[in-house]
Amino acid sequence: MDSWSVPPVPSVPGINRGLDLFDTATGTVRPTQPGPVARMYVCGITPYDATHMGHAATYVAFDIAQRVWLDAGHDVHYVQNVTDIDDPLLERAVATGQDWRVIADRETALFREDMSALNVIPPRDYLGAVESIPSVARYVEDLQAKGAIYAVDNDLYFSVHADPRFGTVANLDEARMIAEFAERGGDPDRPGKRHPLDCLVWQDARPDEPAWDTSLGHGRPGWHIECVAIALDT
The missing domain is CATH 3.40.50.620 (HUPs)
Incomplete structure (x- = not known):
């Protein structure tokens, strides 16, 4: 681009x-x-x-x-x-x-x-983000291999506590992080999640929405994983 x-x-x-x-x-x-x-x-x-x-x-x-x-x-x-x-x-x-x-x-x-x-x-x-979808899929696979990914209704989530340092950079208490997460596009209340702060990394295809075929299935990236993939690849 x-x-x-x-x-x-x-x-x-x-x-x-x-x-x-x-x-x-x-x-x-x-x-x-x-x-x-x-x-x-x-x-x-x-x-x-x-x-x-x-x-x-x-x-x-x-x-x-x-x-x-x-x-x-x-x-x-x-x-x-x-x-x-x-x-x-x-x-x-x-x-x-x-x-x-x-x-x-x-x-x-x-x-x-x-x-x-x-x-x-x-x-x-x-x-x-669209041109970076292959990189996103690759990094999600890497996280899967480390046991940091789990499924909720065919969507894939990153378990934030797979990283013992989670939260140390932001230095916010958990209640504040959950509030910020909800305000900025997160889904802390979704049933089936292991923790409210776990974030969506791959969304299964929805009817009438664009989706791409990858090793993860037919779908599209979550909001934050694209930044991770691009930052690590450049």
Whole structure:
């Protein structure tokens, strides 16, 4: 997937002391120490509607981080995805009578225009969820081999407590995590799940919805696994 053109990136006078970021795991501001190459993955848009000021604030913030690293002399490997298959997009297609692919293409093009207008430096790798489905299937198979995947009505879920470090980065209590999960597209109350925070990684094909044939069966990725696959592959 194509991103957008690279804007001029001027040098900033003075001494660049590097980038400090708030570390949620420790609750402190810490210097980033990326070495010669700074690596950054940013979750992109779900292109079902026009981008807004919240999107602008998000991507300008990460653009600032990238510019600070560049000014400090680092090469930056910046990766961003486009969630070009997901429930909000399919719901918008049904509501408007348009093909979901037409909506995704139109809104992604508008997002590119917005980023260009804001002089945001594009990611080095810009990948859609659909083109990454083979990678998603491969990583889900890897997790299955480690015993971290289970089925609920033919959908596949990742057991978050298969990782003993789960939750240490966010540093939130479980009630807060469940509330955030429910608010941001999760399904903590689905019957059959082992834990409310277990997340969908592969959804079995639904009637009248797009689906792809993979080693996992006929279906499509869950929301979060695509970011994992793209981040690990780039």
